[in-house]
Amino acid sequence: MSEHSADSNVERRRMNRADLATGCVLTILGLAIVYFSWSMPRLEVRGIHPATVPGLVPGLLGLALAICGAVLGIKAWREGRQEEGWRDFLHIFYTAEIGRVLVAAGLALVYSLVLVGLMPFWLATTVFLFFFILAFETWLSSAPKPLLRSAFWALVQAVIVGIVVTLVFEYGFLVRLP
């Protein structure tokens, strides 16, 4: 029970620092949007009504975002100023979970930003699937599978999915794949 409450305390402190940081970012973002909206052309040459300028709504929304960000940040700062929260917050980046997220996101980004376009779509898909399955079945798994067996079945699935998805979309839905 005490372990549970200690965990929830750490979680609360982490969220507090995350809110403080987000509050600052959102306030700056909101103010930047207000600035860009203010400096947006008012189109006087076209003789439009001054109350219908393009920057009106984005400016108001930017202001609302800045206010909400400031309230979030100030609230987080007042609630957590006595505590040592930054260490807990930064500790998130050293957990196994974040490692899994970074690998999944990294593979996904390499696939869609680098491989697609560099090689035929079916091959890019096959390479992505192969490495994704292999990484999460062996390296990042709590009960890793034998490497060779996992690699063989990952390759089989990757090739089949790569070819089937390409054929279905190119010939079934007539999509010209990248």
Place this chain on the structure above:
Amino acid sequence: MFEGLWLLGSGIAHFLTWEALFNIAWASLLGIVVGALPGLTATMGVALLVTLTYKMPPDQAILCLMALYVGSIYGGSRSAILLAIPGTPASAATTLDGFPLARAGKAGMAMGIATTSSALGTLVGIVFLALIAPWLAEFALRFGSYEFFWLALFGVLISGRLTSIDNPLKGYIAGILGLLAAMIGMESLHAYQRFTFGISGLGGGIDLIPAMVGAFGFAEILVVMKQRVTPTLVTSNDRVLPRLADITRYWRTTLRSGFVGTIAGIIPGVGEDIGSWASYAAARRKSKEADQFGKGSVEGLVAAETGNSAVIPGAMIPTLTLALPGSAAAAVLIAAMFIHGIRPGPMLMQENPEFLYQIVGILLLSTVAITIFGLSLTKLLVRVLLVPREKLMPVVYVLCVVGSFAITQRMFDVYVMIAFGLIGFVLRQMRYPMAPLVLGIILGELLDINLRRGLHITDGDVSPFFTRPISAVLCTVIVLTLVMSLPTVNRRVTNLFKRLDPQSRTG
């Protein structure tokens, strides 16, 4: 009255063709599978299917999307009962009683009750849809720019308030971010390109479908892959087909939950998860066996499943009559309707009155389909749940990439998907709800255009925004919603109600 019944009959008859029945069958089965698999949500399923149904005739495309929507909200109950993990957020409340029932060797019974409750929930919602929507559409004909401005603002705010996890402020921030995303690209009043920073791809604005695929697909993949532990499956071989007495015993709960779910659906951007939790809470308050809730109560299961399914027809009420999405998936449906040349909004009943009744027909037929599949394909669906996420998630990501790319066939939409996926993941980790963000993207233009058009009509005078009767009501509701979000005010009002209510004083 008779005209309505005639339209209803022809709406159902319209889909009694082999082609339509075939489409309903595969789409609702696909929906059940999508819903059952943790990591695949109804919203993402509908968003991806928009791509695949792009070249179909409009009625068949909407039929497939609606059937998938109904199927996936129901399908979420399978993993909630057997894995203790809601397949979609809509089934979170189902887990509370579904999983204890499965552990007690009553998995079959729980699956059967979940199926019939989902079907009955949709039916209750359908009745309200058929009754309320035509009336609301007629009422909405009185709305002008002023009212639509307030409605758009109300939609985003109420969604932010009710879907926020622990802090309403985060709901509002998500909504504002969505509205700001909608400001990117060409505005339609003076054809000026805002916030494009010289990037030509941003000129047309941010498309909803890639943004949704990112926020509900890619972000969800990252959430699923983040967890280290894989859940274990609990199943049993008891009877799935429920007895009539089991279904009728909780008829009061069914009706109440259906009503609560429909109301949750009508409120813009408040989806199945809230409908389910609200009807679960209402059922527990009224139940004679409230102590059993959370320990394997059949009544709790009935309430949760009826509640989330009734949201679907409920959500279609504002979606069709005001073009204000009742849930996140309904936002995708609005985008799909526009793609297929159907214009939801107050004019729908004037321009295309049969469409509303076709939606009723689709919902009825989809309900029949999920009931048949749910009660007969138990073993197959259990096998679906055994697919390991390591093998499934990369395939889903490939579909996210192809799905975002396919509609306009440009890589820019894939980049939008990735950006919204990453932002969505980070926001989710910090407990920001996704529904207001989506609602903001879809309502941004409505809000912007109607505020400026209204000001143009009045020559810059803001008073009609506050003095026209409907505007005044909407404005008051918005102010009250905002004021009630302030913790101090909220606490004081709650204390006041406690003092006024003698029951709570003694209790």
